[in-house]
Amino acid sequence: MTMARKGSERKGVGDDIRVGIDLKEMYRFEAKDMAPEITVSRYSNLAYVQVSPRDVYIDFLEMPGVKRDGKVAVNGTRVYMSHVAAQRLGEVLQQTLRKVVRDGGIEELKAGGQR
Secondary structure, three states, rough: OOEEEEEOOOEEEEOOOOOOOOOOOOOOOHHOOOOOOOOOOOOOOEEEEEOOOOEEEEEEEEEEEEEOOEEEEEEEEEEEEHHHHHHHHHHHHHHHHHHHHOOOOOOOOOOOOOO
């Protein structure tokens, strides 16, 4: 049994049927429809940032740590992100902190770590 398609083109039963999926459309949403589910919450007072050709990762550490077997064990959380996401994070952090300092919400940290 055959089926006619687009003029003279004919396809038989069992032929591959291809369907295009628009992933951009599938994952499109309005900001108001987002409901973040925070699964882990940690406190960090020290962070190390590393950049590779593929991505950026930040190790958020909980200092001072606990001494075990002659070494200091420090809990940490590593977050990977794209270069673009890291740049956006840096910009948003700077803007937010500048505003809070300007409004008197926190003390300004001077160069060299001085307040």
